[in-house]
Amino acid sequence: MSAQPQSLFAILPLRLVDLDAVLLIEQQAYSFPWTHGNFVDSLAAGYEAWALWEGRGQQSRLLGYFLALQGVDEMHLLNITVQPARQGQGLARLMLDELCARSRALGRTQVWLEVRQSNERARQVYQRYGFSEVGLRRAYYPAGPGKREDAILMSLNLAEAGT
Ligand SMILES: CC(C)(COP(=O)(O)OP(=O)(O)OC[C@H]1O[C@@H](n2cnc3c(N)ncnc32)[C@H](O)[C@@H]1OP(=O)(O)O)[C@@H](O)C(=O)NCCC(=O)NCCS
Numbered sequence: 001m002s003a004q005p006q007s008l009f010a011i012l013p014l015r016l017v018d019l020d021a022v023l024l025i026e027q028q029a030y031s032f033p034w035t036h037g038n039f040v041d042s043l044a045a046g047y048e049a050w051a052l053w054e055g056r057g058q059q060s061r062l063l064g065y066f067l068a069l070q071g072v073d074e075m076h077l078l079n080i081t082v083q084p085a086r087q088g089q090g091l092a093r094l095m096l097d098e099l100c101a102r103s104r105a106l107g108r109t110q111v112w113l114e115v116r117q118s119n120e121r122a123r124q125v126y127q128r129y130g131f132s133e134v135g136l137r138r139a140y141y142p143a144g145p146g147k148r149e150d151a152i153l154m155s156l157n158l159a160e161a162g163t
Pocket residue numbers: 029030079080081082083086087088089090091092093094114115116119121122124125126128129
């Protein structure tokens with residue numbers, strides 16, 4: 001199934017009052033979720049933080065979110081998550097489009113991200129979007145008691161990308 005017409009969706013600044021809904025999704029989506037404090041700190045630090053909503057007003061539902069850190073020339077995507085029941089419908093693509101549009105508007109030329117080596121699904125989503133795997137960060141993520149997992153470093157050149 002593909003995403004429904006974009007008019008049903010809105011991408012709005014993530015707010016502190018959204019965090020209960022964000023944490024419900026975060027805890028369903030990851031074995032090692034961000035904490036409430038991680039989101040609060042990110043908002044306080046002024047990171048790019050956006051929420052994807054479906055519907056309007058009281059009927060609206062949070063479907064996903066992304067957070068990114070601005071560098072000098074680049075944007076660093078820290079978290080992008082879609083509610084598990086709504087994955088595979090093009091919603092990450094909608095958020096990546098927004099991230100790229102905002103990055104361009106802010107004069108950034110490159111988007112970077114890290115992804116767990118075992119997260120084949122996310123790696124494929126990013127690759128299909130146009131990201132390239134450009135490096136490895138050893139033992140980057142926690143992976144259970146006494147264990148760490150490598151991260152794949154990926155990047156997208158906004159000057160070359162057709163997004
Ligand atoms: C990774 C994640 C954000 C992708 O969100 P999504 O809404 O399912 O992705 P989309 O439906 O927008 O897919 C984007 C593209 O990847 C493709 N794709 C989606 N799921 C796929 C899968 N399981 N295998 C291969 N390709 C897939 C889609 O076909 C689409 O390609 P297209 O637009 O060229 O047709 C989502 O799966 C998620 O939240 N996962 C848990 C959290 C996570 O791992 N986040 C990333 C951390 S780095």
